[in-house]
Amino acid sequence: MTLVGDLLAAQTAHFAGLDPLLPPAAGPVRGDAVSAALPDGGRVAGMVEFTEYPPGSANRLWSAARVWELVPVLGASGRAGMDALLRAWQHRMAGQADFDPDSACVLNWPSRDVAATRALLDHGLVPLSVLAVRERLGSTAPSPGPLTVRRARLADLDAAVELSMLELAYSALVGSAVIRPDAAALKREALANRLRAGDPVWLAEHDGVPVGLAECGWTDSGPRTAAAARLPHGRWGYVNCVSVLPGARGSGVGQLLMAAAHAEFATAGVAGSYLYFNPPNPLSSVFWARQGYRPLWTMWEIRPAGALR
Ligand SMILES: CC(C)(COP(=O)(O)OP(=O)(O)OC[C@H]1O[C@@H](n2cnc3c(N)ncnc32)[C@H](O)[C@@H]1OP(=O)(O)O)[C@@H](O)C(=O)NCCC(=O)NCCS
Known part of the structure; x- marks a missing residue:
């Protein structure tokens, strides 16, 4: 050799x-x-x-x-x-x-x-x-209340972009993200593509008002795929962006969104799910560990x- x-x-x-x-x-x-x-x-x-x-x-x-x-x-x-x-x-x-x-x-x-x-x-x-990865686990049943979670539609694009820009603003303070002048346009295009593709994107509402977003997708890891360098072979649920309105954080919105996403991942029979988070983020570093995610690769x-x- x-x-x-x-x-x-x-x-x-x-x-x-x-x-x-x-x-x-x-x-x-x-x-x-x-x-x-x-x-x-x-x-x-x-x-x-x-x-x-x-x-x-x-x-x-x-x-x-x-x-x-x-x-x-x-x-x-x-x-x-x-x-x-x-x-x-x-x-x-x-x-x-x-x-x-x-x-x-x-x-x-x-x-x-x-x-x-x-x-x-x-x-x-x-x-x-x-x-960070989460091996296939069950998901906790969401508790009933004024909060509801449903799949987002193209008609929800404005609310989804607003929530995803709030996540970008927070992440730019604690990690590698950068707020470029064209950020909102790029987010709008990426979210519209995901919604048109039927990817799992979830919206949380409080009395019908959007308060949170979980933008997810699917990644296949197999021979000759980029993901194979990072993840075991199989289909993975990918959590791209989770964002809760500042005033609604810490009241269970993120938990409810992830219960819906994890339930859909489990139904699809994924090997597990994964996401990226910034260790200096004081909210997400705790949140993701509680959701069952743990570090696999550090950038x-x-x-x-x-x-x-
Ligand atoms: C990280 C983030 C998505 C988490 O969502 P969230 O809605 O704030 O999180 P939750 O309220 O569901 O969960 C946080 C804690 O609050 C607790 N909680 C749930 N209901 C609650 C209530 N009624 N009152 C107080 N706390 C409550 C949860 O139980 C959880 O704690 P636990 O795991 O110890 O039980 C959100 O804080 C956020 O948008 N942060 C800024 C952007 C960001 O960091 N995004 C992620 C980038 S990777």
């Missing part, structure tokens, strides 16, 4: 020991190769892929415009391997010296690899987002890209 082949096999075994829900380690496919030597004579490798999202693209709502992503191939070298590769990456980035605030270095790594976490923190990276990030150390 090649160096990368050996490292990938060792990394897959390492991942399996860390967390049973991690898929086999996927080899990096594109980018500039970076590698480093370890004190014990071993080597680690990785690929750095640069992406610039064009103005007007939806990716700019949750990402910096210019992103360098490192895909590490560390085998089972843990903290020492991550540290060595981050040093090599930092050396490479110093040549580019991008201090534009709309630039970032990012890296996805299994949340439970806390030895690697130490190295990532030491190099200045911040755990800004977590991909580490530093802005500007040139601040990597």
Whole structure:
């Protein structure tokens, strides 16, 4: 086997020991190769892929415009391997010296690899987002009251956009989201597409007035799908955006919305459901854990890209 082949096999075994829900380690496919030597004579490798999202693209709502992503191939070298590769990456980035605030270095790594976490923190990276999963579980029956939940329709687009912009405003304070000038138009287009596609989008109402939104969809993880690098094979429920009006938070609206979404996921026979949340979000970090979600992958990030150390 090649160096990368050996490292990938060792990394897959390492991942399996860390967390049973991690898929086999996927080899990096594109980018500039970076590698480093370890004190014990071993080597680690990785690929750095640069992406610039064009103005007007939806990716700019949750990402910096210019992103360098490192895909590490560390085998089972843990903290020492991550540290060595981050040093090599930092050396490479110093040549580019991008201090534009709309630039970032990012890296996805299994949340439970806390030895690697130490190295990532030491190099200045911040755990800004977590991909959290919930294995197929039952859902609690919603309690009756003035709150009701129903599937959203195209006629609800204005209310859905308003709620999703409130979520963006909150998330922009606690994570990687950015409020771009065209944010409302991009949200409107994405929500309209979801509603037209018949994706599960739920609206909570209090006496008929919209107070909450759960915008969900479906993701298939299988051979040659992008999701296979993150999730075990199978169909997954995806929770894209949950938002409750500020004055209605903490009164059970989110719980009721998720009871409806989880019931539909269960009926569809999904392997589980997943979402992204920001650990510094004081509301969602607690809410999602109570809803049965736990970290699988952490997205580490530093802005500007040139601040990597
Ligand atoms: C995160 C968010 C969607 C959660 O929705 P929510 O309606 O505030 O959450 P809920 O009220 O359903 O649940 C929160 C807690 O309030 C409790 N609660 C339920 N009914 C309640 C009531 N009548 N009075 C007080 N608390 C109540 C819930 O039980 C839950 O606590 P528990 O799990 O310990 O029981 C919402 O706070 C929000 O929109 N936040 C800003 C945007 C955001 O962070 N979105 C998620 C991005 S990933």
